[in-house]
Amino acid sequence: MTPRLQSLIDALAGDPQADRAVPPTGFTARLTVLSAAAMAFLAVFALALSLATGRLADRWASELAQTSTLRISAPAGQMAAQTQAALAVLTTTPGVASARALTDDEQRALLAPWFGPDLPIETLPVPQLIEIVEDSAGYDATGLRARLSAEAPGAVLDDHTRWRAPLVEAASRLRLLGFTAMVLIAAATAAMITLAANAALAANAQVIRVMRLVGAQDTYIASAFVRRFTLRALIGATAGMVLGTLAVLLLPSTDAAGGFLTGLGFQGWHWLWPLIIPILAGVVAFVATRHAALRTLKEQS
Amino acid sequence: MIELDNAGYSYGGAEIFSALDLSLAPGSFHFLTGPSGAGKTTLLKLCYGELIATGGQVRLFGQDARALGRDQVAQMRRRIGVVHQDCQFLDHLSVAENIALPLTVSNRAAHPNDVTDLLGWVGLTRQANQRPPELSGGERQRAALARAVIMSPDVILADEPTGNVDWEMSQRLLSLLVELNKMGKTVLIATHDLSLIRTAKSQISARVLRLKDRKLQLAGADL
Incomplete structure (x- = not known):
């Protein structure tokens, strides 16, 4: 020592x-x-x-950076069609790894903290949410918005940038x-x-x-x-x-x-x-x- | 051992003394006397490095006191035993522990026999486990003397060691100091007790120095 x-x-x-x-x-x-x-x-x-x-x-940085949300606000009769159209656009968009529409149960769970667990979501004009997962390269948000405005006019893309x-x-x-x-x-x-x-x-x-x-x-x-x-x-x-x-x-x-x-x-x-x-x-x-x-x-x- | 060469000391612009020459040779016995306030205590403090001379030079064991660091001064003090009139102790420790304190602070193991022998020498065997506040004035002085000599120092400096004790006790303390001197220790006692000086001179060869009017003089036959 x-x-x-x-x-x-x-x-x-x-x-x-x-x-x-x-x-x-x-x-x-x-x-x-x-x-x-x-x-x-x-x-x-x-x-x-x-x-x-x-x-x-x-x-927050990793999860929110890799995901986006597409919100479809359309009359009840057009909701399913616009959702399918939006999903079709998304599956052909470079940089999108996957896209899926949230189920009623998942949407109900999201609203549960505010409205409780027994919300009759089917009877309410709740927008349809689509979860988008990006790949490592990411997608062109401006181009995607342009394509969506033509195929699904009720779709609003939130890439989380605003609040992330x-x-x-x-x-x-x-x-x-x-x-x-x-x-x-x-x-x-x-x-x-x-x-x-x-x-x-x-x-x-x-x-x-x-x-x-x-x-x-x-x-x-x-x-x-x-x-x-x-x-x-x-x-x-x-x-x-x-x-x-x-x-x-x-x-x-x-x-x-x-x-x-x-x-x-x-x-x-x-x-x-x-x-x-x-x-x-x-x-x-x-x-x-x-x-x-x-x-x-x-x-x- | 300790030398003052043209040494002076001033405090707050006031000169306590100046141009002092003093040499404490090995085995010598000195008395330092003078009126109250003449600077006897200050002179003793110069001799053990508590104060630094403002003029001239003080040499402790051949080294310039002014050039010594604090740790070196501490080392010097292990070779200089000091006894004060108002001897101070660590009141929460026993008398025996206080006497062994110089050994403790120098990280030297205190041999039980050393402390016991010293307690016997100064007549404090029964008080070994008492606390210092329980001791009388004379007992405190003897305990301080025992503490001062436990490191077997070369020099003993005593400042009015008999100031608070009766005549009988002062004679006893003096005999202890004389005994130490006969063992080869250098002794310097500051006192204004002339009877103590006369008693000592009848037993040993002692030089008597008088500090007066800011000068150090060799006292004459009036003692």
Whole structure:
């Protein structure tokens, strides 16, 4: 093991003897643990939001980009003929991989969130929807609209461009917002721990004087505070992470929550992501406390 | 060991003292006396690197104190035992743990016998597990002395070590310091207790320095 690696491990492990040199501080210790727990709890949700919106953006981008919808609005007597004509046009259009008319059941399912499950769709003037799946090359939307206007005048082509772009944009913004929230949480944690460490250093001025008098180096004195605050942040963040993950786990399921909330939370191996939060909290606490302690000790000398 | 060469110290524009020359040779015994506020404590702080001279030069074990980094000063302090009048401890640790603190901060294992022997030497065996606030003034001074010598330093600096104790205890502390000097340690005691100085001079060869009017003088026969 290289000396540099060993010194890093020593710095992370700290010195229990040095830790013991600083008197226990029950109230501030509990506050630090509580704050770290609260931050970790929020970080779990920020992480879940980022991952979920990321998935949502990817799904919208890929699914909506590969599909289009043709809506046939025609008098009841012409509906079947125009549908067949439109399907005939579509099957001969380059770039269209497949096209099919949605069944009454499928159309009923689409309308169910607004009108309930027992909608008598056969008796209503509901437009016929045709789902178009593109191939990788895609089709010429302008040319297709021109051909459809001649063969099926009641057909309106929606290639999803109009609302796909803002949806993907919104999802991307949400993902960015989630990451920004995590960065802000880390920064707030660092600021909170720096303040707490500074308060602890000020409260233990006599301890520092005595340790200096007997020959303690700055790194040794700092290690007492670093070890203490790193452990507090680790413990608090672990508790907050566990509670946050449980809260995400208990969120309403996809079916119950409806379309917009689809996928909010973690999926698959993404459930492991929250484990990184206590580690990050520990690293943030280590760096913040060490920096604060060494700066304060330098100022006091 | 410790040398002051034309050293001076000013604070907030006020000159505490100037042009001081002092050399603490190995095994020597010095008293530093003078009126209150003359700068005895400041002079001692220059001797263990707590303060840096604003004029002249202070050399600690041959090295210019001004050129020492904070870690190097910490290393120096392991060779200089310091006893203050208002000796400070870590109040949440036991007396024994406080005495072993210099070993702890230098990552040296404290041999139980070392601490036990020292506690016996300063007469604090029964108080080993007590906390410092439970000790009397004299006991605190003896505990501070034990802490100052546990690293077997080359130099002992004591600032008014008998200021808060009765005559009997001051004699006991003095005898401990004399004993250390006979073991080869360099001792410098700042005090205005002339009777203590007279007692010491009857036992050992001690030089008495007087800090007065911002200058350091060798005290004469009036002592």
